Amino acid sequence: MTPQLLALLKSNPLFQNLNDHALEQVAQAAHRLRKQDGEFFFFQGDPAARVHFVIQGKVKLAQTTGDGQQVLMEYIGPGRVFSIIAMLPKARYPVSSQAVGESEVLYWPREAIVSLNEQYPTLSANMMQLMATQIGEFQNRIRELSTQRVERRIARVLMRLARQTGQRLPDGVLIDLAISRQDLAEMTGTTLFTVSRTLKRWETNGLIESRREHVIIRQPHSLVKIAEESED
């Protein structure tokens, strides 16, 4: 465990306010794992055995429906935790997790993370914090899917991606993540055709520039306006 890694752990909400000894213990118990682009860390339905922490690259969490459709739950970047559910006995992963680009994670087997939680209430408080945040985000997403039209949902996803992985350019914000029309469709609950048409329209109006697998936001302000809930 290198000092850089320790620092990365330390800066993560999950390990906030842990004393050095505790952090040491946490680091001790961690395993490292590296995957190539497109490889899976685990599949939906597998018994949930490990809690993961992204060091490098991105991980895509997606749920597949019975008839093969996909729903893209989220992208997890460096310094973020996923599959907390593995803390619980007998749980199964509700999503599959796939490396996007070469990716590296730390993970802890359930037994380890459970015993750490028992030793350090701070850790379990942090974990609850994260879970609560997650619940809040999902509630928002449910609300959006329930009440908002596709165009607005796409705008909101772009804003969110820009916030999470946005790179400032002289003339706009680049979403620094290879993302296809299909991906956007799976994130917003629509089809790639509708996404394509919508992005095209925005491009024509100068709001964005859309390249193959990439989007640059040229007029964030206009996009925000579409993303907001008010009608006018």
Next chain:
Amino acid sequence: MTPQLLALLKSNPLFQNLNDHALEQVAQAAHRLRKQDGEFFFFQGDPAARVHFVIQGKVKLAQTTGDGQQVLMEYIGPGRVFSIIAMLPKARYPVSSQAVGESEVLYWPREAIVSLNEQYPTLSANMMQLMATQIGEFQNRIRELSTQRVERRIARVLMRLARQTGQRLPDGVLIDLAISRQDLAEMTGTTLFTVSRTLKRWETNGLIESRREHVIIRQPHSLVKIAEESED
């Protein structure tokens, strides 16, 4: 705190595996609160200060959008916990909670529940369990909203309500909960008109019997078939 109440607590997943002493402490710290039909325990946006536990009646959790639309997140019945988010410092309630029928709850102020969590790791493990379950349910709901048509979503909600509050009748299952078309619409992300038409169609085909604010499921099997994901 009566023995019945203690028993109710004891039977709840949240308080599972707590020893008697711990349970005693939990009970000590609880406050009781009773509300009339339609009254609110708290409103969306209020600082989240209390964790609640339903003793009697039902509580409706709903989120209101900027433009006044509602999204009904869930109904909470006796023996269930809500607003766990209040464990966290500085959180705000993401939903409003309204009594459905005369209702009674126990609640714990944040300080109390936080200190109980620190004393009893079992309690915090249980709490995480509940939160994880919640996350899983929300993920399912997101998937449904993203990929399924209204008819199927309505069928699924009816099945769920039947499971949660269903009462066996000689000839079917009564959903024992005053529930309007509007409510169903808010639960499934559609309009009351579409709900009305859909229920009417099912009634015509003998799948259900629909009364004002009530639904009786006559042919659970057929409804399950509509609710399932396979196409055919």
Next chain:
DNA sequence: CGAGAATTTGAAATTACTCAACTACAGTGG
């Protein structure tokens, strides 16, 4: 009975999906 709320129903409008055909792009190997 009467008032208000819940529900039904019809018709029109809209949104988004489906499917098929086409175009653009990136990487590969000759």
Next chain:
DNA sequence: CCACTGTAGTTGAGTAATTTCAAATTCTCG
């Protein structure tokens, strides 16, 4: 360097699902 191949993206036409709005109807409670 270019043809080739596969993937990503675009576009049009037709269709299906769902919403919107207005109006009529039914139910419940006081």
